[in-house]
Amino acid sequence: MYEILRKINSPDDVKKLNNDELEILAAEMREALFNRLTKIGGHFGPNFGMVEATIALHYVFNSPKDKFVFDVSHQSYPHKLLTGRRDGYIDDEKFSEDSGYTNPDESEHDFFNVGHTSTSIALAAGLAKARDLRGDRENVIAIIGDGSLSGGEAMEALNVAGEMTSNFIIIVNDNEMAIAETHGGIYKNLAELRETNGKAGNNLFRAYGLDYIYEENGNDIQSMISLFEKIKDIDHPIVVHIHTQKGKGYALAETNKETWHWTLPFDRESGAPTVSFGDGENYLGLTVDYIMEKAEKDKDFVVITPSMPGAIGLSKENREKLGAQYMDVGIAEEAAVAIASGAAKNGAKPLVFTNMTFIQRAYDQISQDLCINNNPVTMVMNFCNFDGLTDVTHLGIFGLAAFTNIPNLIVLAPTSAEEYLNMLSWSVDQKEHPVMILIPGNQVSHRDADKSFDKIDSYKIEQKGEKVAVIALGDFYQRGEALADSIKSELGFTPTLINPRFASGIDEAVLDELRSNHSLVVTLEDGILSGGFGEKIASYYGPENMRVKNYGLNKEFYDRYDPEDLLKEVGMTTEQILADIRKIVE
């Protein structure tokens, strides 16, 4: 097993293989991918499609002197297999050595830690610019999937590339898919180019001022080698458009491309996932139920996603049922928010949905297009929690800092299913404010909740007590409850427990009231402290005698950590907080 692959310690070893061996290598690489992905999951379709092209890249070019930048890293596993990281795929005990994304800490063949889309062309253009200033001549190659092309950053960089005058190679890996189907006018042109073997008169890339070449056989090693040999050391920018098959080599993935873009651990025979998150209630399911019901009875309601309908749990069937009330704008967070603002201005009730880590791509659009204009758009954010996605490129812990400081934006942090659904329903129907709702990252819980949130920044006192007030935001509310219980049992008094609900503002009346019989306010939040929720409360009480202790994460790019260890590291376990309180209060 892995006879050839085991010999590949660097790209130099690829260059020594004959044609037959290259074919065997491809088969072994797929086996290696199966080994890792069946056991721990990861990006499937794009990697299976790029095996042959990646072998050819390393056969023809001289990495790391020649520099590859893989967009969003979804198709970088074959590259990792050929650059000394094979063991992260074939040796089960070494899976954790490989991050699943390109990572300069892992290898000199990687230049950037990348997990957001549409960045490769600009990053590579920077590498090329520095090369030119230095007077060097190496090849710089960006590898980008067709789905990533719809992102503004990619198109800005295509435009810049169209003005460059030195070596620059953009490989467009066209597998006719984003994560789900692609969306947007450019994909009609890509289809035309595929159908005409690259000869269509109208050509997006040429319109950007770029040279262009097409190759249909993206899964044929020899075709790829010939192609790359032709363009190696080219003296100007060129788009190399290759057609590959997403999921190539696994029948289920070739057929159902959307499902197999990324996979949980699975059984190779049946394709069925081998882990289960239980059939219980979850917030995505509740969201989908709300969406389908609301859409049916309110024709002004429209759901907009910047690609990734799957992230919200919207199945193809549901999307079709929503019809015109669903709009996938492609990977294009900026457009998603601006379109939602425009739609709200004209009377629609738009709901934008994506992961917290991605919405920061629309920071300016949220500030300018949306919040200055104060249009009633609801943005529902998933994975805002510290224990959701733990890859450094996908952390949700920066959302409070990013969005609670934008004027006019109401950021809501629900603490139960009832509160979440009431907030959602209130937000979609109100006409006064742009609203962001943070989906709780913990288990679904149930509690009574208010129906209206018209009284902006009104905190809810869930338990009246004395001495210590615990203000526990969003999905840290349950931790606040546990803390309050411990205070009672350990310290012998009943503390006040507050569910602030509004992450973006301060309830001065509630805070003022605490003065009479409290000496310490403790805040808990699910995110970095810096710029977040608790600091605002510390600042409010700053000039007075009230003590305030904020709990949250450090301002740091954590990567692939154990969530509970991290809480301990920042002193946030119930025991640690209790010890702090003891010191301050007693």
Place this chain on the structure above:
Amino acid sequence: MYEILRKINSPDDVKKLNNDELEILAAEMREALFNRLTKIGGHFGPNFGMVEATIALHYVFNSPKDKFVFDVSHQSYPHKLLTGRRDGYIDDEKFSEDSGYTNPDESEHDFFNVGHTSTSIALAAGLAKARDLRGDRENVIAIIGDGSLSGGEAMEALNVAGEMTSNFIIIVNDNEMAIAETHGGIYKNLAELRETNGKAGNNLFRAYGLDYIYEENGNDIQSMISLFEKIKDIDHPIVVHIHTQKGKGYALAETNKETWHWTLPFDRESGAPTVSFGDGENYLGLTVDYIMEKAEKDKDFVVITPSMPGAIGLSKENREKLGAQYMDVGIAEEAAVAIASGAAKNGAKPLVFTNMTFIQRAYDQISQDLCINNNPVTMVMNFCNFDGLTDVTHLGIFGLAAFTNIPNLIVLAPTSAEEYLNMLSWSVDQKEHPVMILIPGNQVSHRDADKSFDKIDSYKIEQKGEKVAVIALGDFYQRGEALADSIKSELGFTPTLINPRFASGIDEAVLDELRSNHSLVVTLEDGILSGGFGEKIASYYGPENMRVKNYGLNKEFYDRYDPEDLLKEVGMTTEQILADIRKIVE
């Protein structure tokens, strides 16, 4: 004077005019523009170029039922003249009634308050989406200049438009310029389209899946009317590419398009500005001197701007001198930051320059492409101050909240020319950190300053005192000095005065030291308090006895305010702060 224009109270009045009267109206509109712009300045070139097309738009379409969205508002003055806001141009006492940007508070003919580029297509697509859900049929028209097309948000929205199936009109106003010359490959295609009267085989807009029509005579009212009559009520998306002359009707502006994009008040005869900001030193001048000198002696140094080289004071002559060491990526902040990150990774020393309000368009790129990868890029931000640009769309007061909470990013706030230049020089040459430097918004001052900033987050104690410590950030340092002097003279003791220099971190050693003989720490910062600098200090001292009072602006979209009034409103005058201190300390 203004015989026809005075009769135009709404677009309906335009429709009643005959051809001769329309021509007179155009001439009168230019006179009105001259009246306002010679006296108070504003956007010149794009407005003078759009007079005829705007008359035709209002002649043919039925605003506000039909909806216009003007990109970045730079070309919206003629529209304002025809929609009841004439007096803001011809009656000097009413200038202030018109904001200079489209603004729904001013008129039902405006739908968005817009001042950042490249947003019109997405905003208009949202209007169209809501119209379709409602089952209405009005025309929705985005008007965008060629320069704005290079922004990612515009291209994302073009891609979305390419998939729409109902009425949607995108007017591309091609005046062959951004603010300075345009940059990027798409402009070669636009030139080709102009040269072939729209018939070039390769067509950017068709590649986006859009229908397309070209009209060369963008400054001819009748041509424009025929064109718009042809496409009115069209049942699918179309790009209407019109060729206009920037600055049309003023010889100086027709010749020197870059200078006349925006103008100070000026003498119509000579074109010379009638106001002067003095010939004294300013931070832009110091920056340009540094750039030119550094570039000459360090070939790895490269300046990257997302358009607007003028904003940094880089003249055409200087740009030419810099040659390959200057890169204007077009209006494309995301690409600018990512390219800089790539260039730094490959050994270059990139300096990115723009206004604070625009860099937030690259929030995700700063976080992901740059800071996760920790590449040594220097970003120099202009207009970070509350008393610089006071239009709501151009405020610099949100920068501290946006950028001091991103891990790895060092945000430096210099307090004098020496400190600024030393920080700049240190930042460009160091290899450890991404750095953002905030250009002071106050007058250039001179003081000794450290040369190295290797000790990250080290505050500088400028005056050792007792009882009260004043921590005054960046260009509010001089206000801190004044406050310290007042404390001494009014309250009779010498306070400690600290220049923190690092806006993005806390010097725990310095803060810990203050405990021994201070009971109050006062922070001053030039921006909103929420998420900014002072709150971090309040949080640090939260659990202890030290009082902290943070001074800064409210989290609010202020618009066209008097800066000194605003300071008073938020209680930040020296007298107000002194009164607060008296209450807390005594």
